[in-house]
Amino acid sequence: MTKSILTGLCLMLTFSALAQQDVYFTSSPALTPDGSEIVFSYDSDLWKVSSKGGTATRLTGMDGVEEFARVSPDGKWIAFSSNQYGNADIYLMPINGGEIKQLTFNSSDDRVETWSWDSKTIYFRSGRYNRLAAYTIDIQGRTPKHLFDHFFNWPHNLALHPDGRVFFNESWESSNQVHRKRYKGAFNPDIKTFNMHTGEYSELTDYEGKDLWSTIDKNGNIYFASDESNGQYNLYGFVNGKKTRLTNFKTSIKDPQVNANGGFVVFEKDYQVYLYDVAAKKSQKVNISIFQNNTLAQEQEFSTDRNISAFDVSQDEKKLAFVSRGELFVSDISGKFVKQLKTRAEERVVEVKWLKDNKTLLYTQTVGGYTNLFTIDAATGTGEKQLTNDLGADRNLELNADLTTGAYYSGRNEVRLIDLETLKSET
Structure with a gap:
C-alpha cells in the first residue's frame, strides 16, 4: 500500500536559516589542545563549537557518517573515522576544515582512538585479520603497524601517557557491550597499561565492575569512567594515586576526552555534550545551536x-x-x-x-x-x-x-x- 506524505525536502530558492536550539544526538566530542573548542559528531557530520556553547560550524559534508574525531596535540589536525565507502576508514583534515585525506583502505572497520604526543602518528583500533587489535598509522598514510607484538586480547580505548605507557581496555564489556552497565564478573574491564620502552605491564584498577575510557593530558593527569559509585558511568581520576570519583550523575557519561594541555574533560551524556572544569570541579551542559537550511515540504510517494x-x-x-x-x-x-x-x-x-x-x-x-x-x-x-x-x-x-x-x-x-x-x- 502507498500513501502520499510530506517527507521530501526541497531547498527554497532563497536560503534562510533556522537555528535548532538545545540539540540532541551529539556524540564523540573532543577538545582542542587549549580546551577552547569542541569537535563533535552530529547528523553524520563533524561540527565545531566554542566550549562555552553557541552556534556550531559544520566541518564535513561527506556521504558517510563521520565520528570519533580526535584533535592532534599541536592543534593542527583532526583525525576521524568515516564509512564514506561502506566500512569505516581513517581520515585526516585541517582543524578549521579543508582538504580531507583518506589514510586507511582496509575492508574492516577502523576507529580512531588517540594521537602520539608529537602529532605525527594516529592510534586506532581495527578488526582486520579477524581480530580486534590496536594499530598506528602516520599522517602521511603509510602502511599501518600493529601496536603490540604479543597481541593483547582485544585492546581498545587507547590513551598515551607522556612517559610512554599505553593505556587500554581489553574486554568486550568495554567495547561492544558498554551499554550493559552494572556488569560484574570475569570479563569486567580494568584500566591497564603497557610501557612500550620497558615492556612493563600493569593494572591500575581492580574494581569488579567496569573501569573504561581512559584519557590523559600532557601533564600525565589520568581520567576515566567507572560505574562503581551508583551503577552509572561517572567521571573518575587518580588523586594522589587513588581512584577518585569526580562527578555524581544519575545517568551515565560516555567517551570522556581531556584536552591535551589539561584543565577540561568533555563527554557525552543524555545524547548531549557536557564539559567538566577540573579546577572548578564542576560539570555543565554545553548549549549548542545548529543552523539548518529552511526547506519547503514536497509530497512524495513511498511504500509502507x-x-x-x-x-x-x-x-x-x-x-x-x-x-x-x-x-x-x-x-x-x-x-x-x-x-x-x-x-x-x-x-x-x-x-x-x-x-x-x-x-x-x-x-x-x-x-x-x-x-x-x-x-x-x-x-x-x-x-x-x-x-x-x-x-x-x-x-x-x-x-x-x-x-x-x-x-x-x-x-x-x-x-x-x-x-x-x-x-x-x-x-
Missing part, C-alpha cells in the same frame, strides 16, 4: 509494504492503526483508505493501541531520545497529548481485554499501570 513495525485493530474491527518508518497511520480494515496522522515531525512513533471508544489512539513516541506515552484523535488527526515525560523509555505497552487498564515498562526498573479512562499512570 513490508515496512510496518507495529499495528492494532480497533475493538469494532472496522479500523486499523499502524506505524511505518516512525510515522503513524490509520485506515479502514481493508487498508484501502489510508491517512497519516500528524505527530511530532522531529520524533519517532514506536507502538500504537486503540482505546475503547474506537476513536482515540494511545501510542509511544520519542521525546529527546526517550519514548513517552501520547494520545491523539484518530478521526481528526488532531489533539495530540503527551501523557508522560520520562527520562527512561516507556515501552512494551499491553492493554487488557476490556480496554480499561494498560501496563508498560518505564526505564530499567519500573512496571507501570495506566488507567485507560483517566489516562493516569502509577508504578
Whole structure:
C-alpha cells in the first residue's frame, strides 16, 4: 500500500536559516589542545563549537557518517573515522576544515582512538585479520603497524601517557557491550597499561565492575569512567594515586576526552555534550545551536509494504492503526483508505493501541531520545497529548481485554499501570 506524505525536502530558492536550539544526538566530542573548542559528531557530520556553547560550524559534508574525531596535540589536525565507502576508514583534515585525506583502505572497520604526543602518528583500533587489535598509522598514510607484538586480547580505548605507557581496555564489556552497565564478573574491564620502552605491564584498577575510557593530558593527569559509585558511568581520576570519583550523575557519561594541555574533560551524556572544569570541579551542559537550511515540504510517494513495525485493530474491527518508518497511520480494515496522522515531525512513533471508544489512539513516541506515552484523535488527526515525560523509555505497552487498564515498562526498573479512562499512570 502507498500513501502520499510530506517527507521530501526541497531547498527554497532563497536560503534562510533556522537555528535548532538545545540539540540532541551529539556524540564523540573532543577538545582542542587549549580546551577552547569542541569537535563533535552530529547528523553524520563533524561540527565545531566554542566550549562555552553557541552556534556550531559544520566541518564535513561527506556521504558517510563521520565520528570519533580526535584533535592532534599541536592543534593542527583532526583525525576521524568515516564509512564514506561502506566500512569505516581513517581520515585526516585541517582543524578549521579543508582538504580531507583518506589514510586507511582496509575492508574492516577502523576507529580512531588517540594521537602520539608529537602529532605525527594516529592510534586506532581495527578488526582486520579477524581480530580486534590496536594499530598506528602516520599522517602521511603509510602502511599501518600493529601496536603490540604479543597481541593483547582485544585492546581498545587507547590513551598515551607522556612517559610512554599505553593505556587500554581489553574486554568486550568495554567495547561492544558498554551499554550493559552494572556488569560484574570475569570479563569486567580494568584500566591497564603497557610501557612500550620497558615492556612493563600493569593494572591500575581492580574494581569488579567496569573501569573504561581512559584519557590523559600532557601533564600525565589520568581520567576515566567507572560505574562503581551508583551503577552509572561517572567521571573518575587518580588523586594522589587513588581512584577518585569526580562527578555524581544519575545517568551515565560516555567517551570522556581531556584536552591535551589539561584543565577540561568533555563527554557525552543524555545524547548531549557536557564539559567538566577540573579546577572548578564542576560539570555543565554545553548549549549548542545548529543552523539548518529552511526547506519547503514536497509530497512524495513511498511504500509502507513490508515496512510496518507495529499495528492494532480497533475493538469494532472496522479500523486499523499502524506505524511505518516512525510515522503513524490509520485506515479502514481493508487498508484501502489510508491517512497519516500528524505527530511530532522531529520524533519517532514506536507502538500504537486503540482505546475503547474506537476513536482515540494511545501510542509511544520519542521525546529527546526517550519514548513517552501520547494520545491523539484518530478521526481528526488532531489533539495530540503527551501523557508522560520520562527520562527512561516507556515501552512494551499491553492493554487488557476490556480496554480499561494498560501496563508498560518505564526505564530499567519500573512496571507501570495506566488507567485507560483517566489516562493516569502509577508504578
